[in-house]
Amino acid sequence: MLMKIISSLLIIICCSLLGVHMSHRYTQRINNIRELRNVLSQLETEIVHYSTILAHAIRKSSKSVKGDWKPVFDNIVEALESRMEYSLSEVWQESLRSLKHNPNIHKAEYEIMQRFGLQLGNSDKISQEKYFQLTQEQLKIEENSAREERLKYSRMYYNLGILLGLGIAIILF
Amino acid sequence: MKQKTDGLEYYFQPVLDALPDNFRKMIMSVSKEILRELEEIRVRQGRPLMVYSRGRDYFLCPDGSVSRYPKKAYVVTDQDARCILELISDYSIYAFEEELASGYITLQGGYRVGISGKMTSGKDGIIRFQHITSFNFRIAREIRNASNKIIPYVVKGNRIFHTLILSPPQMGKTTLIRDLARQLSNGFPGFSGVKVGIVDERSEIAGCYQGIPQNDVGVRTDILDGCPKATGIIMLIRSMSPDVIITDEIGKPMDVMAIEDALNAGITIITTAHSHGLEDAQRRPILRSLLENNVFQRIMVLGNSLGTGTLEKAYDLIEGKELLDRPIR
The missing domain is CATH 3.40.50.300 (P-loop containing nucleotide triphosphate hydrolases)
Known part of the structure; x- marks a missing residue:
């Protein structure tokens, strides 16, 4: 009997944790987008107002970034400073690829950043400023939709986890 | 990427750093006599790659040898030209707007790259490059005591x-x-x-x-x-x-x-x-x-x-x- 209770409790805890994990992804996505928007706004200042060389600008802006985008920016800076023959867009796409299957990053923001990488650095300040604004707007839309999704699904996954655990425990009991 | 060969140190390393890898390899394999007195590297999109040294120009072949005949020479592609533009501007065209408008960029080490191509005048009346297709890398040399004679x-x-x-x-x-x-x-x-x-x-x-x-x-x-x-x-x-x-x-x-x-x-x-x-x-x-x-x-x-x-x-x-x-x- 004791064994049964303990194992049932274990099942409930595991399933709840699974639910928490699933619902946590929605929060993570929002955090990632927010961090990204921070980096971009700093990068915009460095580029448009200070004309900082791109590698330095990215390094400076991404210094305090947290979350899943950090290694991507580190990777880009390193590749640019090694001065290999790759073009910036190749470096950018290659570094981004590591996030392709990341559950905390949706296809939408991934594609926004992919497009952004094609324009970064290769035009005058006025055009650069426009690309930054456009990207910021698109990311803002994604941030809002991520918030809505969190409202909708985060709670649901959380409850689903507990209920699933309870369900399995009841069936097995 | 630092590359040196025995005896001849590449004093124009910043210039090599601003060239695509295949160009670097070609230039490195050119004979030392030519490299020592290298004055210009001329890159023109769609035309043969050339170096100017010892008072005359040479066509560079894909295997790194030099030739007097343009037919054998390496032909510069648009990919090469794009890559050079990114490298000479450190991937930051926006930081070199004024330099680009005046027709040249100064690299680290004081080497200058002259540029030309298709220009267009913007709404503000300033003439800017639309496409940059020719590059002239000038290997300037500091000659110490060059002024002793005067x-x-x-x-x-x-x-x-x-x-x-x-x-x-x-x-x-x-x-x-x-x-x-x-x-x-x-x-x-x-x-x-x-x-x-x-x-x-x-x-x-x-x-x-x-x-x-x-x-x-x-x-x-x-x-x-x-x-x-x-x-x-x-x-x-x-x-x-x-x-x-x-x-x-x-x-x-x-x-x-x-x-x-x-x-x-x-x-x-x-x-x-x-x-x-x-x-x-x-x-x-x-x-x-x-x-x-x-x-x-x-x-x-x-x-x-x-x-x-x-x-x-x-x-x-x-x-x-x-x-x-x-x-x-």
Whole structure:
């Protein structure tokens, strides 16, 4: 009997944790987008107002970034400073690829950043400023939709986890 | 990526860093004799890759050998041109808007890359590049003591004369005044250094990269980089109290006015002009007015009768006589 209770409790805890994990992804996505928007706004200042060389600008802006985008920016800076023959867009796409299957990053923001990488650095300040604004707007839309999704699904996954655990425990009991 | 071969160190590493990898490999395999005297690397999209050395040009083949026949040569692709543009601008075109508009970019080490291509004028009336398709990498060399031959004519005791150096293009004018700046600034036996101001409109003399001179122009030297000559001369007089102002290639009426200001302030001027000699200079209105007003005390004429950078003639305009009986190098 004791064994049964303990194992049932274990099942409930595991399933709840699974639910928490699933619902946590929605929060993570929002955090990632927010961090990204921070980096971009700093990068915009460095580029448009200070004309900082791109590698330095990215390094400076991404210094305090947290979350899943950090290694991507580190990777880009390193590749640019090694001065290999790759073009910036190749470096950018290659570094981004590591996030392709990341559950905390949706296809939408991934594609926004992919497009952004094609324009970064290769035009005058006025055009650069426009690309930054456009990207910021698109990311803002994604941030809002991520918030809505969190409202909708985060709670649901959380409850689903507990209920699933309870369900399995009841069936097995 | 640092690459060196035995004996010959690649002093033009910043230039190699600004080239795509396949170009680097080709240039590295060129014979040392050519590399040692390399003057230009010419990249033109859709046409053969060329290097200019020892007074002639060579076509570069994909295997790194040189050829006299364009057919065998490596043809520059649009991918190469794009890559070079990214590399010379450090992936940051926005940071080089002004340089691009004036037709060249200065690399680290003071090397200059001239650019040309399709231009277009924007709404604000400024002409900008739309497509950049030709690059000319100039391998400038600092030749220390290049000015030794003219110093006896420019400096007497502790007095420096107002000097005009006349020379056709590519005869080592800039190399000469760069070394002159260094020697006047640092001083040499029998001469204690003086404060030198350089107005380096096209970043050729000091080869500044982000404001820091990449060439040795002396310890007492201040540089106004990328500044128009006339404005720069006046700014230097006001702000840096130089004893000597050195500038390159005068040619505008405004330059003449600024030079006269400097003379009134008691500052020595050393400058250069494109010309084949004194008679040629006298035919050009701007130079003629300077010569007629006896602004300069010494005129040096460069040529190539004994090789690049030969001092052909030296005039003393105070006493109206020639100082040289034959060209020296």
